[in-house]
Amino acid sequence: MPLQIELISLNNEVFRCFMGWSAVLVLKMFGMSLLTGLWRFITLTFANPEDLMSPKLKVKFDDPNVERVRRAHRNDLENILPFFIVGLLYTLTNPSAFIAINLFRAVGISRIVHTLVYAVVVVPQPARALSFFVALGATAYMALQVIVAGAF
Amino acid sequence: MPLQIELISLNNEVFRCFMGWSAVLVLKMFGMSLLTGLWRFITLTFANPEDLMSPKLKVKFDDPNVERVRRAHRNDLENILPFFIVGLLYTLTNPSAFIAINLFRAVGISRIVHTLVYAVVVVPQPARALSFFVALGATAYMALQVIVAGAF
């Protein structure tokens, strides 16, 4: 078994794949912030008095477009952020490159699909549920592998 | 002092302990998603029109059971996710194995207790406050050690 030093390396294609998808998912999450802001301006829905651009406006918390993007964003916090630590630790367990790379792709693609069907163009269920469970299942599998590697 | 390379290693019991608890806490957090979904189906509380399983249902945001699990989940985001980076960096400061392993255990166990007394079987205070502060105190101590190691 190689040392972990050799795994945290740009020469390790699994690590490079983890780097790429992690950074793409962070940029995707930042896109949620921008999308929330866009809807706030379109619908004039601001949560703070100091954000109101006219004395005629009042703070508002219940615009369905803003709230939809915020729910999708919170779902990202709940699912993508744990992937970052699990994916890193899983890389250090020296997994099969084929399995690891495809798991990272599964997480990355399914979380992008989740955003598209939840917050961009609303697609009927089970589109969102499926994309949610693919990413959750892949991340949970990696977490189990990390526990096995840590325990034995 | 050993190189950090020797610390990020399955031969380092502190790192193995960090791996194990991190993965366990990620799985625990995913359990919150499933518990939220379970309560949504039991109470028929859905936040999106496309989730409604019958034309008679309307979106609902105020079920106390759903909201309780969501508050516990958000508390996890606020406390467990910062532990992941702090625990990793703390491991790289080459801490005493005895102290580090017991800090990781304190965080892991107290966050599981926090979930149990908050979102599974409601236990009167100060059960939740105590479990909250044990994990926060242990993580804050590690953060201070990381600052000291980074600064000097």
Next chain:
Amino acid sequence: MPLQIELISLNNEVFRCFMGWSAVLVLKMFGMSLLTGLWRFITLTFANPEDLMSPKLKVKFDDPNVERVRRAHRNDLENILPFFIVGLLYTLTNPSAFIAINLFRAVGISRIVHTLVYAVVVVPQPARALSFFVALGATAYMALQVIVAGAF
């Protein structure tokens, strides 16, 4: 190009800088939890029946002071937590020390300013928007560098 092993090291000033700012930002985030708790006690705004200290109190979810701190805290989750993985991976791409250290400082300082003008002393816009975009821009730049390093 040096091995990544040499980059994850207390001898690497970029890594030490990342450690320091990461730990400071975690402590800052924990400060938000304490500030939320403080406002809950000042305004007697508690979200759970078991938290009520007197039978005369009822659960309350709409205190503007509590909600303001909670919005600032959620904004931290959305922006600081992604910085932790991006900053770590960016450090591993062997960036210019000058650029990297100043990017970390930009994120750290602007997120502290964001908290001050949002949740401590409310400052008129565009103070909050500027501090938000400085940190987001710096983190997004690092994420792009990580994608380039991972892909090529």
